[in-house]
Amino acid sequence: MYDIRPAAQDDLDAVLAFVLRLQADDAHHIGYLGETLGDLAAELAEFEPDWASCTVVATDDSGRVCGALSIEVDTELNRAFLHGPFVDVPVNHPAGSRIWDQTADALYVRAAPLLDGVADRELLGHTGHRRLAAFAERHGFAAARPCGIHVLEGDGLRELMLREASCPRTGPAREMRVLPTDRAVHEAVAVLHERCFPKTYLSGRSLVDGSRKHTVVVAMDGGRVLGYASGKAEPGEFYLDFVAVEPDVRGQGVGAALITELVWKLAESAGARPQAAAAILAGNRSSRRLFERLGFRLHLELVSYRVGKAA
Numbered sequence: 001m002y003d004i005r006p007a008a009q010d011d012l013d014a015v016l017a018f019v020l021r022l023q024a025d026d027a028h029h030i031g032y033l034g035e036t037l038g039d040l041a042a043e044l045a046e047f048e049p050d051w052a053s054c055t056v057v058a059t060d061d062s063g064r065v066c067g068a069l070s071i072e073v074d075t076e077l078n079r080a081f082l083h084g085p086f087v088d089v090p091v092n093h094p095a096g097s098r099i100w101d102q103t104a105d106a107l108y109v110r111a112a113p114l115l116d117g118v119a120d121r122e123l124l125g126h127t128g129h130r131r132l133a134a135f136a137e138r139h140g141f142a143a144a145r146p147c148g149i150h151v152l153e154g155d156g157l158r159e160l161m162l163r164e165a166s167c168p169r170t171g172p173a174r175e176m177r178v179l180p181t182d183r184a185v186h187e188a189v190a191v192l193h194e195r196c197f198p199k200t201y202l203s204g205r206s207l208v209d210g211s212r213k214h215t216v217v218v219a220m221d222g223g224r225v226l227g228y229a230s231g232k233a234e235p236g237e238f239y240l241d242f243v244a245v246e247p248d249v250r251g252q253g254v255g256a257a258l259i260t261e262l263v264w265k266l267a268e269s270a271g272a273r274p275q276a277a278a279a280i281l282a283g284n285r286s287s288r289r290l291f292e293r294l295g296f297r298l299h300l301e302l303v304s305y306r307v308g309k310a311a
Helices: 009-023 037-045 096-110 130-138 154-161 183-196 204-209 254-270 285-293
Strands: 003-006 055-059 065-074 079-087 120-126 142-153 174-178 215-221 224-234 237-245 275-281 297-307
Touching: 003 096, 009 055, 009 065, 009 079, 055 096, 065 096, 079 096, 096 130, 120 130, 130 142, 130 297, 142 154, 142 285, 154 254, 154 275, 174 254, 183 204, 183 215, 183 224, 183 237, 215 254, 224 254, 237 254, 254 285, 275 285
Parallel strands: 079 120, 237 275
Antiparallel strands: 003 055, 055 065, 065 079, 120 297, 142 275, 142 297, 174 215, 215 224, 224 237
């Protein structure tokens, strides 16, 4: 059995190295922290107050890091996100499954103080990660609908950058804006977000107040908000996390224009990236068709596990 202890800042390089290796294997892929060292480091760097204070690790007799679990708590939502448990077991070890299960359970128990008072907890893993599914079941987490990560790269991304990004002019004074803008637009975007993505990891208020450092582009028709798209420039990609369009103007090209405009703005502010990525819930055919028309392809499928969900 590995030794379980709070992480130290000096553990970061070792944790990044073995998590990066595990992320490359569907059977061990947890969350969508990215697939490069820069992606992982950027994600962990956003933890508050610092990475080590939010993490527990497992080490073997030589002190080598063999497991890790990081806890990210959103105080506004009173909701915790588990980045892990990641467990490194020897290849073809006859007791590999037992080692993984016992280490994952021990990491979760050791992380209990980090979860104190937060009953709503969520973790995200590849649909092929059977050990994680069993871990979730043991600890009372229920599985939600799978989510597909769709990516656009190479010539497809270059073609998107060459598209006409203006909002289709099928009505008067249609235009694109980038937040921050006036208060009425903020409120309209927040309301649309809550309506289209209820109880997601990001509230409408956090989306528009700038605290999460999202870039948000808005399609306008005079003073009316038709839709919005939001995302971030990560070290290895442009990540597009939300796209929403009012029902009465869907199918008119507004969504495609928003995606194009968002990618442009992210590239303008942060420079080029090798790919763009978007998460789409299984069964959301309209969103999938929208992204597929723009050239995005399915890269991997993740499933969310959640316990203590608020009513």
